[in-house]
Amino acid sequence: MTENHVAGMEASAVSVLRRAVELDQSGRFQEALVCYQEGIQLLIDVLKVVKDESKRGHYREKIKGYMDRAEQVKAQVNHMKEDGKYHEQIRISEDATGYSYEVLFKPYISGALTEVWVQDPYIRHTHQLYNFLRFCEMLLKASCKVKKIHLLTSQDETDSSQQSSALAELRESLSSQGVALDLQYSSTIHDREIRFDNGWIIKIGRGLDYFKRAKGRFSVGYCDYDLRQCQETTVDIFHTKHTKTL
Structure with a gap:
């Protein structure tokens, strides 16, 4: 060497x-x-x-x-x-980079993690559905053995067909990876939080949708979220001995 x-x-x-x-x-x-x-x-x-x-x-x-x-x-x-x-707070400033899902969630993922609850009312439009897909891919690549992902979101009132078909396709794809997707809708939810069954609770002010739109399909940050600019938001992390279901 x-x-x-x-x-x-x-x-x-x-x-x-x-x-x-x-x-x-x-x-x-x-x-x-x-x-x-x-x-x-x-x-x-x-x-x-x-x-x-x-x-x-x-x-x-x-x-x-x-x-x-x-x-x-x-x-x-x-x-x-x-x-x-236990409580940590991360403040993501406007236009900051380096806050991909891998970076943000990695410290709280362990081998004991098997089940995840996502509560986010805005997993509806195309870019939001892709955000949730990327989040699921991050879990599949992480050093854990997630077997079930719960999603509680709101239904797209204007056109629910795209949302329904996209989540159905994702459910089938996750199933082929040995992961079950439990999908539920609510018209009254507002809060956003992610719970891991190893005790961690992550609350993001903007939910999973804290990235800015890329300037173009061939601009830096379009594919790699570590290079994508963020919107200003606050992330609160807690730990509890017993994680309750949403």
Whole structure:
């Protein structure tokens, strides 16, 4: 492995760990944990290929320091979860990027996750239906074994045929992946929230529809939501020992 390659790995580790510290200091502990774990693993990968003993000692010291802090954060999160007092808030600013569903939900997805409840009155129009599809795809790709997704939304009063056919197609497609889609409609719901059966509750002011329209079908961000500009919104994350169904 070349020195440039090692330097690149180290730079990646520094970047991720710097982000971990920023999240830690701002009280976004669950997100910080994910970054600490990724950054520590990158430093371990660097340690495996570095030959200079003085550098190896430096990396070992750094790894230990970050591991100690990660354990403290993990213990703090677990304590708050046990007390039912866990609450994080993320403010997404106007035109911000880097908030794809993978980024936003990854810290709260675990191997214990098997069932998801989505309450969002606006899964009706084409772009909103695609948002829900992308959310489902994110769950399928994540390190969990989701078996059932519940969707509670409102029916399109002007033309429900597109909404019905799109969700029917998605239900069939998810079924082929071993995931059941439970669909219910309500004309009175207004609140938006997503519940995981591992205890996490995520409330997004705009629901899943917090992305701006892409400037064109061949513009950056059309396919990759990490590069898509967002509308201003607030995300509140809670943890409860027992997740109730919607």
